[in-house]
Amino acid sequence: SQQGEEDPQALSIQEGENATMNCSYKTSINNLQWYRQNSGRGLVHLILIRSNEREKHSGRLRVTLDTSKKSSSLLITASRAADTASYFCATAVNAGNMLTFGGGTRLMVKP
Amino acid sequence: DAGITQSPRHKVTETGTPVTLRCHQTENHRYMYWYRQDPGHGLRLIHYSYGVKDTDKGEVSDGYSVSRSKTEDFLLTLESATSSQTSVYFCAIRTGDYNSPLHFGNGTRLTVT
Numbered sequence: 001s002q003q004g005e006e007d008p009q010a011l012s013i014q015e016g017e018n019a020t021m022n023c024s025y026k027t028s029i030n031n032l033q034w035y036r037q038n039s040g041r042g043l044v045h046l047i048l049i050r051s052n053e054r055e056k057h058s059g060r061l062r063v064t065l066d067t068s069k070k071s072s073s074l075l076i077t078a079s080r081a082a083d084t085a086s087y088f089c090a091t092a093v094n095a096g097n098m099l100t101f102g103g104g105t106r107l108m109v110k111p
Numbered sequence: 112d113a114g115i116t117q118s119p120r121h122k123v124t125e126t127g128t129p130v131t132l133r134c135h136q137t138e139n140h141r142y143m144y145w146y147r148q149d150p151g152h153g154l155r156l157i158h159y160s161y162g163v164k165d166t167d168k169g170e171v172s173d174g175y176s177v178s179r180s181k182t183e184d185f186l187l188t189l190e191s192a193t194s195s196q197t198s199v200y201f202c203a204i205r206t207g208d209y210n211s212p213l214h215f216g217n218g219t220r221l222t223v224t
Contacts (some may be wrong), residue, residue, distance in 0.1 A: 003155075031210055042115075042215030043154070043203055050210060088153060094211055097142070097161065098169060099213055103153040 003087045004032075004102030012108045019076040021105040023089030024069075030092045032065055032072050033099070037086045046074075046087075081111045114138055117202050117216040123174030125224055130189040132219050136182075142205035143185040144213065145169075145177060147198040154201065160185055192223045 009023045023032070031050045032099045035043040049065045049072070056063045060087045078081055087109040093100070124130050127172060135199030141162055146154040146169075156169030158177040166177050174196060178186045187198055199220050203213040 033212055042217045045212035045214070048210065048212055097209065098156055098159065100156065100170070101154040103151060
């Protein structure tokens, strides 16, 4: 079973709108990470939030972490067509040697 | 791509044949990982390595073995390929401590017929 589960599985929005993706996980974590994957390519790291952090920003990305609810959200503001990709959350447990991924959210941003 | 090369990029093989996938890094990072990606399952960890000759199992290790005789190379072997091992395989490295992200290669698409 997957440690992280993303919601929704697929999201379609217009350019300029905000996109929000959620991730829920099951066990205590050291950190939670978000990755992006363009079709046919490897995953690219976006942002890492540690278990003692609640919010983090990077450019148009905003990540929140609620350890009491075991959930995280990724907000992409002012989406662009180039943001079209799959987005994955991943959690690090047990000193982080193993990183466990969720099933991903497929985001389509229409121009 | 943090200097990660996976080879081959594509491979078609028959059921029952052995297959070895290679991951090469140009730096000397300690941690290397093999994941497989399948529709509906996201990425699942097969094996990982924390140094030369030091490896451990991941979530879906059955049917796979790994070797790391040099820091820069991490090999994934399917001793006798099955159709269920048709997948895209990704190698990743970790460049720092456990609060560091992974850097991925571009994957190997393996088809077992």
